[in-house]
Amino acid sequence: MSYSVKEIIKQRRSVRTFDERPLSEEDMNALREYISATDTPFSVPVTFGLLGAKEYGLSSPVIVGANTYLAAKAERLPNHEFALGYAFEKACIYAWSKGIGTVMLAASLNRAAFERAMDVGEGEVMPVASPVGYPAKRMSVRESVMRKGLKADRRLPFDKLFFDGSFERGLKEENAGVFAPALEAVRWAPSAGNRQPWRVVTDGERAHFYKAGSLPKSALGDIQKVDIGIALMHFEAALSEEGISGRFEFSDAAPAAPEGVSYTVTFVRE
Numbered sequence: 001m002s003y004s005v006k007e008i009i010k011q012r013r014s015v016r017t018f019d020e021r022p023l024s025e026e027d028m029n030a031l032r033e034y035i036s037a038t039d040t041p042f043s044v045p046v047t048f049g050l051l052g053a054k055e056y057g058l059s060s061p062v063i064v065g066a067n068t069y070l071a072a073k074a075e076r077l078p079n080h081e082f083a084l085g086y087a088f089e090k091a092c093i094y095a096w097s098k099g100i101g102t103v104m105l106a107a108s109l110n111r112a113a114f115e116r117a118m119d120v121g122e123g124e125v126m127p128v129a130s131p132v133g134y135p136a137k138r139m140s141v142r143e144s145v146m147r148k149g150l151k152a153d154r155r156l157p158f159d160k161l162f163f164d165g166s167f168e169r170g171l172k173e174e175n176a177g178v179f180a181p182a183l184e185a186v187r188w189a190p191s192a193g194n195r196q197p198w199r200v201v202t203d204g205e206r207a208h209f210y211k212a213g214s215l216p217k218s219a220l221g222d223i224q225k226v227d228i229g230i231a232l233m234h235f236e237a238a239l240s241e242e243g244i245s246g247r248f249e250f251s252d253a254a255p256a257a258p259e260g261v262s263y264t265v266t267f268v269r270e
């Protein structure tokens with residue numbers, strides 16, 4: 001990779017105001033090539049589409065000045081939400097490395113038109129789509145008001161999200177050892193409504209990921225599992241830049257979780 005994922009994660013923000021310029025042919029081709037090769041650790045294929053807004057009648061009440069959207073669908077197989085969040089975020093980070101802004105949209109879109117454009121069949125789901133384009137110099141008033149409402153420039157403190165051995169002990173960044181930069185990359189992940197549902201309990205070798213709280217169930221499945229998939233991607237990519245690799249597995253030895261928090265998946269160092 002010719003760019004630092006950790007740097008991009010630090011600088012990245014959702015972009016909802018674009019400058020109307022279509023993507024250059026070079027950027028469009030690069031993005032198209034990238035999404036055709038995106039892999040996930042969950043053995044669930046994710047299918048992307050790069051869609052012209054005019055051609056398919058795609059729109060979003062929160063987006064200004066975008067004329068192309070990226071959408072993704074997957075079969076409703078076990079872990080499809082993790083796979084989709086992981087793959088979609090990878091594409092968004094790649095886009096940012098090319099100066100292309102994105103924002104995942106689960107709610108703010110004319111969903112029926114997107115699903116038609118993606119040819120979403122029975123047994124498939126398209127949880128999110130995102131505009132892709134060049135960020136405008138100034139945000140729309142609506143976007144700045146939204147960001148304030150979402151507290152989008154803020155995240156919960158490190159030791160409220162991450163724990164040392166058990167949920168009893170909050171983990172301070174200075175005590176997080178080799179996992180510190182990767183956990184910081186999780187902390188700055190985007191999440192639906194900026195709810196930051198990820199929690200991690202670690203012992204330095206393993207990082208057990210949990211999901212806190214839940215949104216009302218919908219036909220889209222659990223959108224917060226998409227948030228977890230995004231966090232897994234940030235974690236793995238940031239660690240990989242530190243020269244550390246590992247694998248995801250489902251563990252039955254994960255520490256017990258408090259009420260309202262559920263175990264999802266474990267990263268094991270190799």
Ligand SMILES: Cc1cc2nc3c(=O)[nH]c(=O)nc-3n(C[C@H](O)[C@H](O)[C@H](O)COP(=O)(O)O)c2cc1C
Pocket residue numbers: 012013014015062103104105106107108109128150151152153188189190191192193194223226227230
């Ligand atoms: C799964 C998911 C769904 C989202 N859905 C919407 C949406 O429907 N409308 C919207 O304006 N933003 C949506 N967002 C963007 C979040 O509000 C945004 O990521 C969060 O407020 C943090 O801001 P940041 O991305 O600028 O750091 C979504 C983000 C994620 C990860």
